[in-house]
Amino acid sequence: MVKNFSIEAQDGEARACHFELPGMHAPHSVETPLFMPVGTRAAVKGLLGTELAEIGSQIVLGNTYHLYLRPGHERIARLGGLHKFSAYPGPMLTDSGGFQVFSLAALRSIDDHGVCFRSHLDGSRHFMTPELSMEIQKSLGADIVMAFDECPPYPATRDQVAQAMKRTKSWARRGQAVALSAHQCRFGIIQGGLYEDLRQEALGQIMEEGPWDGMALGGLSIGESPELMQQMTHFMAPQMPSLKPRYLMGVGRPEDLIAGVVAGIDMFDCVMPTRNARNGQVFTHFGKMNIKNARFADQDEPLDSKCHCFTCATYSRAYLRHLFICGEPNAGRLLTFHNLSFYISLMKTLRAAILRGELTECVKSFYRNWNSDVRVS
C-alpha cells in the first residue's frame, strides 16, 4: 500500500507530492513529479543500478510480458525475485504486459477470458489472463503492480474503445481477486481512447473496482498527435483521485512531460530517453541534437553546457560522436546516462518550481532555451 501520501504544494493543477512505498525490506520515499527509466528485461539498457541511483532515479520499470517469456517469472521467483535477481534494491514498477501482448506478440486472439498470443521470441503459444498477469507481478515482487488492461489501437472506433473498456473493467475486478504480497501496491488503468466521455466513464468504472494505490492513464502516446494526447491528459488528470499518485503511461517527449505535470500528473515513464540515446539522439536544455552530425566532430564541449551529469562533466561532443560513429559500446551507455539525467533533472526542476509556486515561469524559462540551439555553432 502507498503510505503517507501528501501533496506538498500545488501550483494550478500541478502538484509536488510525497509518498512511501513499503518495500520488501525497508520503505522507499518517493517525490513527484518523477520520471521512471524503463528496464524492460530487468535492466535499463546500458546503465547499472549504481548509476541509476547516481542520476537520482527513484522507480525503475520492468515488464511482465518480457520477463514472463524470458527468463520466466518462476525462475526469477526461485532466484529471490526481481530486486535480488537484478541486484537493484530500489522500487520497481511492472507493466502488466497488456500493452506488449497487443503491440509485440503475434497471432493474438482476445476474448473476455484473456489473450491468446504467440511469443515474439520463438512463436510458442501462451494465454495471458488478468489472474496470470497478477501472479507474474506478484512472483516478481514488484513494488507497484499494474492492472491487466486492454489497450485499443489508435485510431479506434467508439465501439472498439467501449469494448476494450468493458474488458478492462472486468479484468480489473478479476485482478483484484488475486492477493498480492504485503509490500506490493496496485495501480488501476483508465482506457477510453480519445473520447472524453468514454475516458470519464472508464475512470468511474475503474474506481468501482478499487481499492487502488494509484491511478494510471493508459492508451495514450500510441500514435495520436502530441496535441491530442496532451489535450486528453489535461482533461483527465484533474479528475483522477487527488490523494493518490497519478501516472501517465508511456509518455513521452520533454514537452509532453511538462504538459503532463502542468495538467496534474505525478509519474511518467518512456523508452524515449534510453532508446533515442542508442540512436544518437541527445536531449539538452537547448533542444535535441543527433550526435552523428558532422558539425560535432571538432567540438570540445559537453553535450549540454547546462547539464551536470557524469557524461557532460567528462566527455566532449567530439569524443562521444567518435564513439558513436565507430559503434563503440560506450557511446550508447554515455548518451543514455546523459538523456536519463536530463529527464530526471527536468522533473526535479519542475518539482522545485511547484514548491516555490513558480511553475509558469519555470516552463517559460525552459522554452526560452529549448530549440534555441544557441550553443551549436
Place this chain on the structure above:
Amino acid sequence: MVKNFSIEAQDGEARACHFELPGMHAPHSVETPLFMPVGTRAAVKGLLGTELAEIGSQIVLGNTYHLYLRPGHERIARLGGLHKFSAYPGPMLTDSGGFQVFSLAALRSIDDHGVCFRSHLDGSRHFMTPELSMEIQKSLGADIVMAFDECPPYPATRDQVAQAMKRTKSWARRGQAVALSAHQCRFGIIQGGLYEDLRQEALGQIMEEGPWDGMALGGLSIGESPELMQQMTHFMAPQMPSLKPRYLMGVGRPEDLIAGVVAGIDMFDCVMPTRNARNGQVFTHFGKMNIKNARFADQDEPLDSKCHCFTCATYSRAYLRHLFICGEPNAGRLLTFHNLSFYISLMKTLRAAILRGELTECVKSFYRNWNSDVRVS
C-alpha cells in the same frame, strides 16, 4: 624516456619490475608483470577510465591505424591529444599500425618506402610510412610509441621473414629520425617469425637502431600453435635487454601470459579478455565457461567464486546469462569488467609470487584449479 627501471625481484627468468613513464603532466609508476587492456579506437569496449582504474589497469592500448583513419590524428591533436580526447589520464601505448595495415586493410602493396593500402572503412587510399606512423603517435601523445614494423604472415618462408626483417630494421632507423615529445618513450619490435636464428639476428639488428626504452616481441600469436609461440618466447625473452621492459605483443590466453612471465616477459596486451567477453566467454580461476550455456540459467552464484570484482560481487550467473541471451548491453560490459579483472589480478598474483620467490608454486596452484570447473554443477 622510461625512468628508474628496477628489477625488484627475479625468480628463474621471471621478473617483478618497476619503472616510471614521465607522462605529459605527471609521472606514472608502473609495476610488472602487467596486462594492458586494448582500447583500439580510444576506448576499451564497454569500460570507462574510472572502471579501468578500479580494476587496477596501468597502461591502456590505442591503435595508430584505427585512430589515423577515424577520427584522424590531426583532429585528436587539435582536441588536445589522446588522453584529453578520451578523458583518460593514465598511460597509453599506441600500436604503430603495422600489424593492422597488414591484417585489416585491403589492396595493400608494400615496398621499402612503406605500405600503400585502402581503408577497411571506406576504401580510400593511404600510404603509411615509418615517418608517418611516428608523426601520428607523436600527435596522439602516446606515452609509449611503438616502432613501425613489417609483420610477416604465418606461415612464412625464411626469405619472406628475412625480407620483412630487413624492412623492419630500415623502418626502425627511419622512425628514430622522427623526434618525439619529451614525455614519450619508444619501443623497438623484434620480428623473425618462427626461426630462432632469424629472431636472434633481428634482435641484434633492432638493438643497433636504438636507443629504445623497451623492447617488444612482435609477429607471434598470429596463427601458430600456442606451443610454438611459447617456445619462441622462452627462447627470446632472456636474450632481450634485461634492464628495459620486455613486451610480448598480442598475447594471449591466461596460460600464455603465465608462460610469458616465466620466460621473463614484463608486458602483455590482447583483445581476448574484452572480445571474448562480448561473445559470452568468461575466464575464471576454474577455467573458461560460456555464459550462454543453459546450465547457468538457475545458478545464483558469481561467475568466479574466487574473484572480487564488481561483477562477481554484485551479479549472479543466472542474471548475467539472462542479460546475454536477451542481448542487453550491460551483458558485454559486466563480462568485460570481470574478464579484465581476472587478467589483471592474475598478473598481480604472479608479481606477488615473484616477489616472494614462489612463482613455481603459484603456477602449480593456478593449474590445480584451472579447468577443474568444480564449481559448475
